[in-house]
Amino acid sequence: MVVPEPEAASVVVPEPETAPAADPEPVVAADPEPVVVPAPPATASVDNLTKIAGLGPKSAQALQAAGITTYAALAAAGEAGVRAALTAAGIRATTSVPNWPVQAQALADQKNA
Numbered sequence: 001m002v003v004p005e006p007e008a009a010s011v012v013v014p015e016p017e018t019a020p021a022a023d024p025e026p027v028v029a030a031d032p033e034p035v036v037v038p039a040p041p042a043t044a045s046v047d048n049l050t051k052i053a054g055l056g057p058k059s060a061q062a063l064q065a066a067g068i069t070t071y072a073a074l075a076a077a078g079e080a081g082v083r084a085a086l087t088a089a090g091i092r093a094t095t096s097v098p099n100w101p102v103q104a105q106a107l108a109d110q111k112n113a
Contacts (some may be wrong), residue, residue, distance in 0.1 A: 066085035069110070074104035083097060
């Protein structure tokens with residue numbers, strides 16, 4: 001007599017569920033606030049910015065390209081505005097940059113006296 005083989009019970013093993021990997025948010029560096037450099041009035045003359053100690057012709061050219069053409073404009077721009085103008089022109093700021101607005105204010109005062 002032939003004994004039928006018992007059927008193998010099929011066992012279904014569920015696959016473990018994994019949560020979809022969340023893409024990490026890219027880290028974006030915040031852009032610095034743009035420095036607003038006041039434009040000189042239309043009737044303003046151009047001052048010789050190289051009279052300021054440590055400010056050479058290349059730096060003067062970069063400042064003029066940024067609209068800083070007078071002692072008063074340089075004083076109003078402050079150190080941050082001067083640095084922004086130099087950076088935009090690809091010029092590295094020197095250690096004397098913090099003194100430029102102070103010297104420019106003194107020259108503007110002499111000019112207007």
